[in-house]
Amino acid sequence: MAKAFQSPKGTKDILPEEQAYWRMIEQVMEDLTRVFGFQRLNTPIFEDTPLFQRGVGEATDIVEKEMYTFKDKGDHSITLRPEFTAGVMRSYIQHGMASRPTPVKLWSAGPIFRYERPQAGRFRQFHQFNAEALGEQDPVLDFEIMDMAWQFYDRLKFKNLSFQLNSIGCPDCRPQYLKRLKSFYQNHTSTICDDCNKRLDKNLLRLLDCKQDQCQPVIEKAPPIYDHLCDDCLDHFTRLRHYLEAAGRTYTLNHRLVRGLDYYTKTVFEVWAEGIGSQNAVCGGGRYDGLIELLGGKPTPGVGFAAGLERTVMIMQHQNITIPEMRKPAVYFACQHADAQKQALIYITRLRELGIPCLMGLGGRSFKAQFREANRREAAYTVTLGDSELESGSLTIKEMRTGTQEICPLEQLVDHFKTVLNC
Numbered sequence: 001m002a003k004a005f006q007s008p009k010g011t012k013d014i015l016p017e018e019q020a021y022w023r024m025i026e027q028v029m030e031d032l033t034r035v036f037g038f039q040r041l042n043t044p045i046f047e048d049t050p051l052f053q054r055g056v057g058e059a060t061d062i063v064e065k066e067m068y069t070f071k072d073k074g075d076h077s078i079t080l081r082p083e084f085t086a087g088v089m090r091s092y093i094q095h096g097m098a099s100r101p102t103p104v105k106l107w108s109a110g111p112i113f114r115y116e117r118p119q120a121g122r123f124r125q126f127h128q129f130n131a132e133a134l135g136e137q138d139p140v141l142d143f144e145i146m147d148m149a150w151q152f153y154d155r156l157k158f159k160n161l162s163f164q165l166n167s168i169g170c171p172d173c174r175p176q177y178l179k180r181l182k183s184f185y186q187n188h189t190s191t192i193c194d195d196c197n198k199r200l201d202k203n204l205l206r207l208l209d210c211k212q213d214q215c216q217p218v219i220e221k222a223p224p225i226y227d228h229l230c231d232d233c234l235d236h237f238t239r240l241r242h243y244l245e246a247a248g249r250t251y252t253l254n255h256r257l258v259r260g261l262d263y264y265t266k267t268v269f270e271v272w273a274e275g276i277g278s279q280n281a282v283c284g285g286g287r288y289d290g291l292i293e294l295l296g297g298k299p300t301p302g303v304g305f306a307a308g309l310e311r312t313v314m315i316m317q318h319q320n321i322t323i324p325e326m327r328k329p330a331v332y333f334a335c336q337h338a339d340a341q342k343q344a345l346i347y348i349t350r351l352r353e354l355g356i357p358c359l360m361g362l363g364g365r366s367f368k369a370q371f372r373e374a375n376r377r378e379a380a381y382t383v384t385l386g387d388s389e390l391e392s393g394s395l396t397i398k399e400m401r402t403g404t405q406e407i408c409p410l411e412q413l414v415d416h417f418k419t420v421l422n423c
Helices: 016-036 049-056 061-066 085-094 139-155 174-185 194-202 204-209 213-221 231-247 309-318 338-353 367-376 387-392 410-420
Strands: 046-048 069-071 077-080 104-113 125-134 162-167 251-253 265-276 279-287 302-308 331-335 358-360 381-385 394-399 405-409
Touching (some): 016 104, 016 125, 016 139, 016 309, 046 085, 049 061, 049 077, 085 125, 125 139, 125 309, 139 231, 139 279, 162 231, 194 204, 204 213, 231 265, 265 302, 302 309, 331 367, 338 358, 338 381, 338 387, 338 410, 367 381, 381 410, 394 410, 405 410
Parallel strands (some): 162 251, 331 358, 331 381
Antiparallel strands (some): 046 077, 069 077, 104 125, 125 302, 162 265, 265 279, 279 302, 381 394
């Protein structure tokens, strides 16, 4: 016998019994983006590779290690999207969205691809909810994006929400800070891990994001960037903190928070919730005022966030969050033979046109077997249709919860269910 196929490593099937979580998340996304005034944008699953190399940053782990890149039949280098923002910015530039009233608010959702080591809540194909607000530098917009991320999880009933917050400065003040950070780390080269020694020469901020145990004492003593901000960045950060405090949004200043992408400036944040083990971050984002210019557009500020949906589902399950029940069949037709099935199909079609979920027994099984199936599928009512019903012109309807039975003339069946199911 041929070996059975398995899903590729780092991917997962979203099974029917999990779909209720996804539908709940999708409903929250639709409602939330409408309330905040965001419009949906769907971008391609793949883009030209240089878009991500330039937009995400060639020295990032995503570009160096994690992108799914290949040559197409035209010998073009193509990459499956490892994040949404670069593609959204490309679309913004390509379609002249700068002419729209600002801020331009866009949201997206769909699959993302990164070649990472699979672990709890982390996959090689996963889904993200992504929101971007473009065209304004006002920290009110930073607050709005952060509040939208907060409300996403609040509406899903997540517990113990809080923000981790930092400012990583701008091109005016960050270089001076990086010099100080490098000077500090050069005194600890024998202590830090090999990756951090490499980061000393190409991606200094990521030193603060290292997860290796040996680097943690060094990170704790590293100079915090928010003590070295220019006046503009400090004013922006101070105002944002005031907005968060006025709205009662709990936050913690975290000088280690830098995010994993090169395009961030000023605000960076994560939403934390009661999580799985020590992994508390459920989404993250920040400001990227130079990204559109870097990708060939006019200087345009922007701020946004991204939320991983597989991890969101896992935490919903971990926290035992109540989800809306899947809609079960309202009516199950148990049919004795082909002639009964033919008659049943007439009524099933009419009931489905009214939005009433119906199923019918198949395969010539006995009535007993069909009633077992109706029970397993948790049908509300079972209609029996066999020789005696066809001859008499009446059907037996059984309410499965109570076992109550009644007789209904064939021509009144649709109206009967319209009444009892309030259709």
